[in-house]
Amino acid sequence: MASEAHGAEEGGLVFHPMDQFIIKPLFGGDTIAWYTPTNASLWMALAVLAIIGLLVLGSSKRAIVPTRMQSIAELAYGFIYKMVEDICGKDGVKYFPYVMTLFMFIVCANFLGLLPLSFTTTSHFAVTTVLALAVFLTVTILGFVLNGTKFLGLFWVSSAPLALRPVLAIIELISYFVRPVSHSIRLAGNVMAGHAVIKVFAGFAAITVISPVSVLAITAMYGLEVLVAFIQAYVFTILTCVYLKDALHPSH
C-alpha cells in the first residue's frame, strides 16, 4: 500500500503488483531465519484458527438439527469424505483425515487471502510445492508399501500392444514425475495471478478517468477470485484423491 501511495505522489503510475507477496518478519528485523515468525506464519496460524472455529467450535453442540456453522462443517466433511470414498474406494477412507487436512488448509488460506491487506500463503511456490511433494511422496511410498513391485505396473500399460508398452512406460514415467510440478504450480499460479491482476487494476485507479472502470474490474476479478479460491482447493484435493487411488489400486 505504502509503495503505491509513494508512486502516486510522484505523479506517475507505478505498479507493484508483487509487493503483496513479500514475506516480512512479523516483529521487525531484516533477517528471515527458518524459525522467524513472518506474515506467512501469521496467516497460516489464522487459517488454523479458522479451521478450529469452523470444524471444532462449529460442531461443539453436536446438535441433531445443526446450526448454520455446524451445517457448513458437516457439508465440508461430507464433501471430502464422499470424494475420497468415490475415487479411492472404501479402503481409501483411512486417508480421509490427510486429504481433509490439505483441503481445509488450502481453502481457508485461499479465502483468508482474499481479505483486503491480507497475505496469501498459497500463492507461494514454497508452500504449494511442499503440499504437492507431500502428496507425491505419500503416494509413491504408499504405493510401494502396499503393492510392492506391482506398483510399477502403473507404468506398464498391459492393455496396450506389447510393442507400444515401453514407449508408453516412458511417457507414464514422465507424467508421474511431472505431477508434483503441475500440482503445485497450478495452485500457486492461479492464486498469485488473480491477486496480481487485482493489484494492477488498483494501480490504474490512480487515474481519475479510469478509476470507475478500474473499480468495476476489481469487483469482477474479486468475484472470479472467490470462485478460483474454492475451485483450486477442490482441484488440488481431487487430484490428491486420484493420485492416492493410483497408490491403492495401481493396475490400469
Place this chain on the structure above:
Amino acid sequence: MATETHDAGHTAADAAHAAADSAPGMPQLDFATYPNQIFWLLVTLVVIYLILSRVALPRIGGILAERTGTITNDLAAAEDLKAKAVDAEAAYNQALADARVEAQRIAAEARAEIQAGLDDAIVKADAEIAAKAAESEKAIAEIRANALESIKAVADDTAVEIVTAMGGTADAAAVSDAVANRVKG
C-alpha cells in the same frame, strides 16, 4: 515543528523502506524465505492434522452417524406404528363382524322365542275358543230346550183358551198331550 520533521523523516524512511521492499522479481522465487515458509507450513499442517484427526472429524462423523441412526429409528418406529394401526383396524373389523353375527344370532333367537310364544298363545286361544264354543253350544241347546218348553206352555195355554172360546171345556191334560204330539210331529 518537531513533529513535522519527525513526520518527514518517517515518510522518507517509509519510502526508502518501501523501495527496498519492492521486490525486483517475484517474491515467490526468493529462496531465502523457503526454509522459513516450509518450517511454518509443516507446523501448520501437523497442527491441522492433529486437530482434525483427534477432535473435529470423529466428532462430525459421530454427529452424522447419530443423525442417520435417529432417522432410521424414527422410520422404524413409524413403520411399527403403521403396523399397529393396521392391526387395530383388522381387530376393529373383526369385532364389527363378530358383533354383526352376534346380533343376527340374538335376532334369530328372539324371533324363535316370539314364534314359540305366539304358537303357545294360538294353541291356548284355540283351546279357549273351543271351550267357549262348547259352552255356547250348551247354552244354545239349553235355550232351545227352554224355548221348546215355553212354546209348549204357550201352545197349551193357547189351545185351552181356543177350546174354551169355541165353547168346550178343556181338559188340560188331554190338550197338553195333543199339543205335545203336534209339536213333536
